[in-house]
Amino acid sequence: MNPTDLKALLPDAIAQRVSSLTIVNRRAIAVVDATGMGERARTDIEQAIKDILSPHEDVDDVRVAMTAERKQLRLIAVGSGKGGVGKSTLTANLAIALTRRGRKVGLVDADIYGPSQPVILGNQGAKPTARDDKLEPVPSKFGVPVLSMGHLVEPGRAIAWRGPMAGNALTQLIDAHWGDAEVLLVDLPPGTGDVQLTMLQKFKPAGAVIVSTPQDLALIDAARAGQLFDQAGVPVIGLVENMSGYACPHCGEVSDPFGRGGVEEAAARLELPFMGRIPLDLKIRQGSDAGAPPAASDDAIAQPFLDIAEKLDAWIGAKS
Structure with a gap:
């Protein structure tokens, strides 16, 4: 399964936040740029990614990692x-x-x-x-x-x-x-x-x-x-x-x-x-x-x- 094809399943608003998507041993790992997002928004986007990717026949597990650029104080x-x-x-x-x-x-x-x-x-x-x-x-x-x-x-x-x-x-x-x-x-x-x-x-x-x-x-x-x-x-x-x-x-x-x-x-x-x-x-x-x-x-x-x-x-x- 090509990770690019898997990412294409995501809505544009979510896909733009996904900085990388890889598949290792049938596990999909999505890295999300959560800069500026509140706790509720983070939870929602994580759940949406899991709901969309988990049913795919080539995916047994979905993991989502959140990263955020810390604004310089x-x-x-x-x-x-x-x-x-x-x-x-x-x-x-x-x-x-x-x-x-x-x-x-x-x-x-x-x-x-x-x-x-x-x-x-x-x-x-x-x-x-x-x-x-x-x-x-x-x-x-x-x-x-x-x-x-x-x-x-x-x-x-x-x-x-x-x-x-x-x-x-x-x-x-x-x-x-x-x-x-x-x-x-x-x-x-x-x-x-x-x-x-x-x-x-x-x-x-x-x-x-x-x-x-x-x-x-x-x-x-x-x-x-x-x-x-x-x-x-x-x-x-x-x-x-x-x-x-x-x-x-x-x-x-x-x-x-x-x-x-x-x-x-x-x-x-x-x-x-x-x-x-x-x-x-x-x-x-x-x-x-x-x-x-x-x-x-x-x-x-x-x-x-x-x-x-x-x-x-x-x-x-x-x-x-």
Whole structure:
């Protein structure tokens, strides 16, 4: 019996999935490409192949093997040289904005000592489960699964770990069951410490986004963070200026308590892309505290995040 003739018995939709069909000692062995198929679809196609081929006079047994191409999970680090520049807020909103653009995005809150993503994404108190010794990310109502130390310890409890323990925690958060996610945003702690080094050694990111306020001190620290990525061979996708301009809710006058344009100037000086500005706006703070990130809304305050996500999405697409 010619395997080609046997394959011809299958409907076109099934035959297109069969990457090979062989006959050994009257046993038909079909290898099926199950990439992108759910468990129910896999079961159905396996049963259909057996139902069609088993009655053939030259076949005593039918075996079906499923294979699937694992989609590469692209890590994007979001870092800063110092704390208090709005890095976690930017990361959460970028994740949501990318999801709105059709990307499947996961988020790791790698700020081991000061996790804030459970609050921003509104799933504080949820606990991840484990499967095959790996964590299952916690879902959020914004379509972004997330893992954070904030999901593993009691809220408000201080975490006092030495470097190796923090590195091991990061490994568990990243090496989890991320399902069909294609992009994993990693919200790094500020600075250039053990967590950053562990990530660069074990999970080298595809690229990094650096966020800073316009003030000189923050820019100095941001440049230091950029140097760390550069030394590790991780391309800096671009710089984001946060807390750029404050519009008075009473008179509408715009002031710049942290300065303006410093990050864009630094990007030009370092020959790095400038990705955009996020204003200092009360709605961003209120939304973050309430588990309602502005990027999920149709409010005008979502636009800066959507614009930056568009540039990040283009970068990811160009590297795919």
